[in-house]
Amino acid sequence: MLVNATEMLLKARDGHYGVPQFNINNLEWTKAVLTACEEMKSPVILGVSEGAGKYMTGFKTVAAMVSAMVDSMGITVPVALHLDHGSFEGCYKCIEAGFSSIMFDGSHYPIAENVEKTTELVKAAHSKGLSIEAEVGSIGGEEDGVIGMGECADPKECKSIADLGVDFLAAGIGNIHGKYPANWKGLSFETLAAVQELTGELPLVLHGGTGIPADQIKKAIDLGVSKINVNTECQLAFADATRKYIEAGKDLEGKGFDPRKLLAPGAEAIKATVKEKMELFGSVGKAE
Secondary structure, eight states: OOSSHHHHHHHHHTTTOOEEEEEESHHHHOOOOOOHHHHOOOOOOEEEEEHHHHTTTTTHHHHHHHHHHHHHHTTTSEEEEEEEOHHHHHHHHHHHHSEEEEOOTTTTSSSHHHHHHHHHHHHHHTTTTTTEEEEEEBBOOTTTTOOOOOOOOOHHHHHHHHTTHHHHHEEOOOOOOOSTTTOOOOOOOOHHHHHHHHHHHOEEEOOTTOOOOHHHHHHHHHHEEEEEEEHHHHHHHHHHHHHHHHHHGGGGGTTTSHHHHHHHHHHHHHHHHHHHHHHHTTEEEOOO
């Protein structure tokens, strides 16, 4: 049974820990994340980008797969299935497909249009029992070889979006997607504190969790961040373990080429990364 993310994030905010969002790309990924979360008794948000949704043949397939896996694996921890950086149209598709949570990324629109579209989606999501995340101040990252440093959100714009009734808010505080460049200046805690002051009790979201130093993650949690997204780190761990398996010639031993064997080291690496992140975010045991 999938749940929306509101309750788990309110508990995290009050308990000063972070609920992890791990992005999923296929069945193995989902199984690895769910297994680790069940073992560590941590609530979890499974993030799906529009690209990953398309890769897995559509949001309906993803929702059906995740719901069936939660059931057949006997998962007891709260699991939310969440659209990551959704377009306006993508949000509606996920509402129809059976997701339990959506993110509308209207950060590239002028603030008036972001407000208008977010207002409509808040209504649509809440009428179906879904939670909704919005974004202000775009998160940086690599685009065609150019690395954006990540904007800092305007706290007043954050308040205008928060007041629309969203359940949690992603505010850009200098964080980026992907690997962080060597000259990255770190998170802007000044921006985060100003956003929190204006948005009050609203749980805040930190995107681009890969590569942010542990002390900065912990400080962000203390300042009201209740959800932290991790994607690149799991992908790198998966790729590294798979490469080692093949370089060691394991795929040529017996039936080592069987995809169940070939993908197993990568899945174990994802599990190890997931556990490490849950320890850092403080979510271990919070689902008990």
